[in-house]
Amino acid sequence: MSWIDLIGFGEQGRGGILLWAMGMTLAVTAASLCIGAALGAVVAAAKLSASRPARWLGDAYTTVFRGAPELLIIYLVYFGGSQAVTAVGRWLNYEGFLGLPSFLAGAVAVGLISGAYQAEVYRGAYQAVSRGELDAARSIGMGTLLRLRRILVPQILRFSLPGLGNVWQLSLKDSTLVSVTGLAELMRTSQIAAGSTKQYFLFFIVGGALYLVLTTLSDRVFNFAERRVARSFRHGLGRH
Amino acid sequence: MSIRNLVAASALFAALAAPASAKEWTEVTIALEGAYAPWNLTDANGKIVGFEPDLTEYLCAHAKLKCTLISQDWDGMITALNAGKFDVIMDALSITPERKEVIDFTVPYAATPAVFAAPKDGELANLAGTGSVIKLADTSDGAEAIAPLKTALTGKTIGIQAATVYAKFIYDNFKDVAEIKEYKTSAERDLDLSAGRIDAGFDDATYFLGAFESADNAGLAFTGPEIAGPIWGEGEGLGIRKSDPELKALFDEAIKAAVADGTVKKLSEKWLKVDVTP
Numbered sequence: 001m002s003w004i005d006l007i008g009f010g011e012q013g014r015g016g017i018l019l020w021a022m023g024m025t026l027a028v029t030a031a032s033l034c035i036g037a038a039l040g041a042v043v044a045a046a047k048l049s050a051s052r053p054a055r056w057l058g059d060a061y062t063t064v065f066r067g068a069p070e071l072l073i074i075y076l077v078y079f080g081g082s083q084a085v086t087a088v089g090r091w092l093n094y095e096g097f098l099g100l101p102s103f104l105a106g107a108v109a110v111g112l113i114s115g116a117y118q119a120e121v122y123r124g125a126y127q128a129v130s131r132g133e134l135d136a137a138r139s140i141g142m143g144t145l146l147r148l149r150r151i152l153v154p155q156i157l158r159f160s161l162p163g164l165g166n167v168w169q170l171s172l173k174d175s176t177l178v179s180v181t182g183l184a185e186l187m188r189t190s191q192i193a194a195g196s197t198k199q200y201f202l203f204f205i206v207g208g209a210l211y212l213v214l215t216t217l218s219d220r221v222f223n224f225a226e227r228r229v230a231r232s233f234r235h236g237l238g239r240h
Numbered sequence: 241m242s243i244r245n246l247v248a249a250s251a252l253f254a255a256l257a258a259p260a261s262a263k264e265w266t267e268v269t270i271a272l273e274g275a276y277a278p279w280n281l282t283d284a285n286g287k288i289v290g291f292e293p294d295l296t297e298y299l300c301a302h303a304k305l306k307c308t309l310i311s312q313d314w315d316g317m318i319t320a321l322n323a324g325k326f327d328v329i330m331d332a333l334s335i336t337p338e339r340k341e342v343i344d345f346t347v348p349y350a351a352t353p354a355v356f357a358a359p360k361d362g363e364l365a366n367l368a369g370t371g372s373v374i375k376l377a378d379t380s381d382g383a384e385a386i387a388p389l390k391t392a393l394t395g396k397t398i399g400i401q402a403a404t405v406y407a408k409f410i411y412d413n414f415k416d417v418a419e420i421k422e423y424k425t426s427a428e429r430d431l432d433l434s435a436g437r438i439d440a441g442f443d444d445a446t447y448f449l450g451a452f453e454s455a456d457n458a459g460l461a462f463t464g465p466e467i468a469g470p471i472w473g474e475g476e477g478l479g480i481r482k483s484d485p486e487l488k489a490l491f492d493e494a495i496k497a498a499v500a501d502g503t504v505k506k507l508s509e510k511w512l513k514v515d516v517t518p
Contacts, residue, residue, distance in 0.1 A: 012284045075316065082323045099325050182271070182312040182320075184286075192282045192311060195275025195427045198454025 003202050014193050014203075021189035022210050028106050028175045028185055033168060035111025040118025047123050058119065065116035070109075070174050077109035078102070078181045106178030106185075114171045121163035125156040158229045165222035169215055176211075186210055265487050267306045269326040270296060270478075274311030275427065278450040278511045279332045282311065291511035292330045295349060298503050302494040315403070315424065318343055321479055327487060329479035332444060334405040336473045344482050346491045348475030349504055351518040353468035354406050356389070356398075357433065357448050358440045360461045367392050369465035376471040386413055389464050393418045396439035399429040405472050406442050430457055446512040475518040 009015040046058035065073065081100040089098045100108075129152060137147045179188035190207030194200045272280040272288055280290040288309045300307035310326060321329050321343060332352075335345045353373060358364035368388045376382035394417040400407045402422040410420055423429040426443055430451055433441045441448075445466050451457050478495075480488045498504050499517055508516040 014284050017284070017286050079316070079319055079323045082325065086324060096324075099323065180313045180315055182310065182325075184311065188311075188313070191425065191427075192275045195273075195425060196277055196281035196283070198277065198427070198451060198456060200427055200431050200456055 003199070006197060006199060006202060007206050014189075014197075017189055018186070018193070018206065018210060021184055021186045022214065024103075024184060025172070025175050025186040025211075025214065028103065028110065028178055028183070029168065029172045031103075031107035032110035032114050032171050032175070033164075035107060036114030036118045036167070036171070039111065039115030040122055043115060043119035044122035044126065047119065048126060062116045062119050065113050070113055071177050071180065073113060074106065074109040074177050074180060077112070078105040081105055081108070102178070102181040102183035105181055106175070106183050110171050110174045110178065113174060114167055117167045117170060118160075118164065121160045121167060122156060124163065125159035126152070128159045129155045161222065161226045161229060165219070165226075168218055168222065172211075172214060172218065265303075265305060265490060267308070268300070268328060268487065269308045269310055270328040270330050271310050271312035271317060271320070271326040273314050273317075273331045275425065276314075276332060276447065278446070280330070291507055292332070294507050294511070295498065295504065296330060298498055298507075299491060299494040302497055303490040305490065314401075318479065322481060324481075327480070327484065328491070332447075332476050333479050334473045335475060335477045336405055336408075338408075339479070342482075344480045344485070344488050345474075345477035346480065346488055347495050348477045348518040349495045349498065350508065350516040351468075351472070351475030352512075352514075352516050353445045353466035354409070354442060354472065355445045355448065355462050355466045356440045356442050356464045357451075357460050358463045359433070359436065359459050361459070362436075362439070364392060364396065364440055364463050365461065367464040370463055372465045373468050374465045375469035376467060377469060382413075382467075382471065385465075390414065390417050392464070393440060397421055397437075399423060399432055399438040399441045401426045401429060401443065404443075406444070409467075409471065410442055426451070430460070433457075434459060446508075446514060446516065449513055 005012055007013060007015055007018070043058045043061050046054040047062070049055055049058075078100065082098070082105075085098040085100060089096070133151055133155075134147065137151055142150070175185060176187035178185055179191065182188070184192075186207055190203045194203040197203070272292060274280055274282045274288050276290075278290050280288055280292045283289050288311060293309060296307055296309065312320060312326065314331065317329055317331065317333075318339065320326065329343075332350070333339070333345075335348060339345070356364075356367070358367075374382070374385045376385065390413065393414060397419040398410055398414060399421045400410050400423070402424060407422065414420065421429075421432070421438055423432070426441075426447060429438070429441050429443075432438045434457055440463070441460075445462070448460075448462065452460055478491050480491070504517045505515045508514065
């Protein structure tokens with residue numbers, strides 16, 4: 001059987017499975033980015049807080065999750081998470097095993113890592129917002145929520161977009177490690193196809209090419225978003 | 241009678257009167273690697289096929305169980321079993337004393353020899369004893385039989401899949417004379433072996449038979465004697481949690497039937513090209 005047949009969409013082709021796995025990789029990465037965004041925002045707020053314990057907790061979180069090996073965190077969440085959930089179940093008189101699904105465990109683990117990086121991105125973006133604008137808003141009587149909605153959040157998003165693009169690419173590559181949970185994402189599917197057909201180079205090259213497609217497209221999307229946001233800010237500044 | 245004594249007596253009575261609640265198994269999730277051809281592999285439709293999935297069909301029908309096969313990474317498979325991710329491991333898992341400390345095993349459904357593989361045209365091709373079988377009870381028992389292999393492999397690099405019985409054997413016998421390189425999967429080791437980055441690989445003979453059929457591995461062949469016997473434990477069995485003796489009993493009975501009626505022989509000859517009946 002030729003290599004074209006093997007990676008095609010025919011009866012013996014694995015093209016369909018690889019595309020499905022590519023979708024799974026995107027889904028895990030997107031879910032982890034959302035989890036990371038929520039965590040990152042909270043941790044960034046803690047690191048910018050006037051409270052010393054909050055700052056200490058924020059620093060501890062980013063130090064641990066940026067410093068520990070990604071694979072270790074995935075194992076801890078996948079196995080430790082299941083044991084924790086099972087323990088809670090036992091406490092509630094449920095005798096069976098309760099496991100975290102592979103997808104959820106992977107998304108949470110990569111989300112925890114992503115959150116540590118996003119926290120630094122948001123913190124930097126917040127510090128880039130002009131203090132003068134905030135003072136002006138305060139002086140004309142804008143409340144905290146209004147300042148947040150009209151000035152802080154839009155500018156933080158604008159300043160954080162380039163950093164978030166990098167975090168997305170990191171998470172996309174970290175998602176390959178989720179294969180250890182048995183989740184059929186792109187890396188695991190390439191490994192399975194290679195082991196099952198004994199065509200190792202073929203499927204590792206195809207897997208690599210598909211990752212390259214994902215990272216290149218992601219890069220384009222983030223560049224486009226950055227240009228759009230920058231343009232809308234320029235237009236906004238011109239309006240009196 | 242004091243309240244404390246009354247409570248204690250009631251508890252004792254309840255414990256004696258209540259029958260031990262044996263779990264009734266109807267559905268079982270079985271984990272395989274899905275990439276260890278020809279024992280188990282994944283076809284183009286994502287279905288797990290091979291010797292073990294075919295045998296599973298028989299075992300589950302015999303035990304009247306509804307079985308679901310899932311693909312799981314070899315790394316952490318035993319941990320995942322104990323964490324309740326699935327109920328059974330079926331992945332050419334050798335029964336060893338070390339593993340028996342953490343999980344239970346069924347009776348073996350296969351027993352296979354292990355062997356070295358090396359490039360056909362390399363200096364390790366056709367080592368003394370190629371084509372013969374030596375039976376070893378344990379490492380110390382095999383010192384004399386392994387001596388020619390140790391001499392031949394002195395200063396060489398041997399590739400093995402991590403966390404396998406074969407890895408333990410190689411470390412026990414060759415760490416003083418050869419460099420040992422571990423791999424996450426056997427397939428990755430084969431790539432390095434074909435590329436000449438390592439000098440020899442050591443694995444299950446049936447695995448290598450399947451691997452040699454690939455164009456990538458066309459230049460590889462067995463070298464040295466096949467090593468069989470109790471050194472690999474009792475053979476390959478299903479891995480089951482220690483807390484599930486009822487499930488073990490169901491599969492024990494089914495495996496014994498599969499061995500007795502020739503199902504293991506028939507399926508192993510179909511997939512592995514040799515009879516691996518224990």
